[in-house]
Amino acid sequence: MINPITSLLLRNYKILTLTHKQAKLKDLSSFMLQHDTEEELKKRLFELRDAFGIQELLYLSTCNRVLFFLNHSANLDQDFLSNFCQSIQADLSDEDLQSLVSNVQVLEGDKALMHLLEVSASIDSMVVGEREILRQLKEAYTRCQVWGLTGDHIRLAMKTTIEAAKEVYAKTRIGEKPISIVSLAIKQLLKAEVPKKARILLVGAGQTNTLVAKFLKKHSYKNVVVFNRSIDKAEKLVSLLGAEKAATLDQLANYKDHFDVMITCTGHTQSWIDPALFQQLLQEETEQKVVIDLAVPNNLTEEVRSQFDLQYIEVEALRQLASENIAFRQREVTQAKELLEQQLLSFHQLFQMRSIERAMHQVPQEIKAIKSHAMNQVFKKELADLAPESRQLLERMMDYMERRCISVPMVAAKRLVE
Numbered sequence: 046m047i048n049p050i051t052s053l054l055l056r057n058y059k060i061l062t063l064t065h066k067q068a069k070l071k072d073l074s075s076f077m078l079q080h081d082t083e084e085e086l087k088k089r090l091f092e093l094r095d096a097f098g099i100q101e102l103l104y105l106s107t108c109n110r111v112l113f114f115l116n117h118s119a120n121l122d123q124d125f126l127s128n129f130c131q132s133i134q135a136d137l138s139d140e141d142l143q144s145l146v147s148n149v150q151v152l153e154g155d156k157a158l159m160h161l162l163e164v165s166a167s168i169d170s171m172v173v174g175e176r177e178i179l180r181q182l183k184e185a186y187t188r189c190q191v192w193g194l195t196g197d198h199i200r201l202a203m204k205t206t207i208e209a210a211k212e213v214y215a216k217t218r219i220g221e222k223p224i225s226i227v228s229l230a231i232k233q234l235l236k237a238e239v240p241k242k243a244r245i246l247l248v249g250a251g252q253t254n255t256l257v258a259k260f261l262k263k264h265s266y267k268n269v270v271v272f273n274r275s276i277d278k279a280e281k282l283v284s285l286l287g288a289e290k291a292a293t294l295d296q297l298a299n300y301k302d303h304f305d306v307m308i309t310c311t312g313h314t315q316s317w318i319d320p321a322l323f324q325q326l327l328q329e330e331t332e333q334k335v336v337i338d339l340a341v342p343n344n345l346t347e348e349v350r351s352q353f354d355l356q357y358i359e360v361e362a363l364r365q366l367a368s369e370n371i372a373f374r375q376r377e378v379t380q381a382k383e384l385l386e387q388q389l390l391s392f393h394q395l396f397q398m399r400s401i402e403r404a405m406h407q408v409p410q411e412i413k414a415i416k417s418h419a420m421n422q423v424f425k426k427e428l429a430d431l432a433p434e435s436r437q438l439l440e441r442m443m444d445y446m447e448r449r450c451i452s453v454p455m456v457a458a459k460r461l462v463e
């Protein structure tokens with residue numbers, strides 16, 4: 046049973062999130078923090094924290110969701126939400142702002158924690174049971190922790206969250222028959238009967254395109270040129286594929302060797318492959334090209350998609366294919382949720398214990414100070430009159446009492462929690 050008093054203590058845990066359940070994937074970007082570099086993201090997160098007086102903050106942005114996990118005492122009412130959304134995207138029209146505000150989910154206390162547990166265990170994912178989300182969540186946490194945005198409350202919640210996800214993956218069949226957005230995309234590529242000799246541009250060399258490269262290798266596609274912001278990662282993929290060439294993203298605009306397939310997946314927070322760049326890559330060719338765009342938001346702008354003859358495969362369209370996989374795993378969701386309920390209960394205990402530890406961490410110093418005051422002031426004269434052996438015995442007794450006094454309230458508090 047959930048203890049209502051602990052639930053009250055947990056109310057500072059809050060989540061603001063926009064997920065694939067409330068919005069089209071392309072619209073998730075309206076709740077994303079736009080940035081080109083890690084430094085810019087850090088700066089924006091600190092601005093957000095300071096503007097709203099948030100005590101602790103964790104930011105997660107994936108192809109399924111944008112999520113802000115807060116330790117924050119203020120009430121997240123409509124005014125807060127509206128100002129928060131505006132801080133994220135200052136240039137939204139009134140209509141778009143209203144739409145964003147109505148789509149963003151606001152969760153508090155147990156509901157926020159349960160949502161985080163369900164996210165980490167992949168119950169809330171577009172492809173239920175995909176483990177990628179746990180890696181993304183851990184990475185998001187480490188980044189915010191290193192930047193000093195998180196503290197003890199989020200640390201504690203993340204500890205339970207990671208353990209809970211691992212338990213769900215280990216004790217249920219939720220991750221069986223693994224299928225990912227990438228494997229679905231490759232299925233589409235094979236369905237399009239793209240010849241093995243096809244000239245492929247792989248744009249981006251992050252986790253997603255690394256998985257893409259493994260599939261390309263498996264299906265013997267070798268005629269690949271890899272472009273990435275940092276050249277070392279591009280070179281890694283080239284060597285994995287046994288491919289020809291690695292280049293930086295800057296060099297894409299000067300690429301003149303034609304292509305049949307473009308597979309693009311970079312972490313840009315806005316669409317960036319525009320008609321001019323695309324035309325430049327096409328050169329004089331007019332045949333239909335296959336483009337797999339796995340980025341969220343899409344790397345290709347709307348204009349490219351409407352102006353050129355493309356067989357365009359994107360994450361949103363893969364959502365339908367994913368639903369076939371959901372049917373099998375959905376049966377495991379009920380069991381997974383039961384495990385998460387148990388984890389939430391354990392978290393209540395952990396949180397209570399930690400709250401007591403926080404409250405008690407002054408106790409040892411206070412008891413030491415009382416002892417010192419007694420010996421050096423209140424009983425100073427009487428102690429000075431004692432024989433050395435009596436004085437030593439008394440000091441040993443005082444030390445013993447000090448240790449026992451420190452442990453008594455801790456033991457009593459632990460009994461209360463159990």
Ligand SMILES: NC(=O)c1ccc[n+]([C@@H]2O[C@H](COP(=O)([O-])OP(=O)(O)OC[C@H]3O[C@@H](n4cnc5c(N)ncnc54)[C@H](OP(=O)(O)O)[C@@H]3O)[C@@H](O)[C@H]2O)c1
Nearest residue numbers: 081107108249250251252253274275311312313339340341
């Ligand atoms: N992970 C998934 O399961 C999954 C599935 C579908 C779609 N997606 C989407 O795929 C995209 C990338 O995800 P990921 O998991 O591969 O991320 P990742 O491992 O962090 O890799 C990000 C990639 O994008 C590049 N990049 C990031 N920001 C950039 C910028 N401002 N300018 C130029 N290049 C930039 C990085 O270059 P450097 O190597 O130089 O850092 C790296 O190649 C995201 O839009 C995500 O939502 C992910």
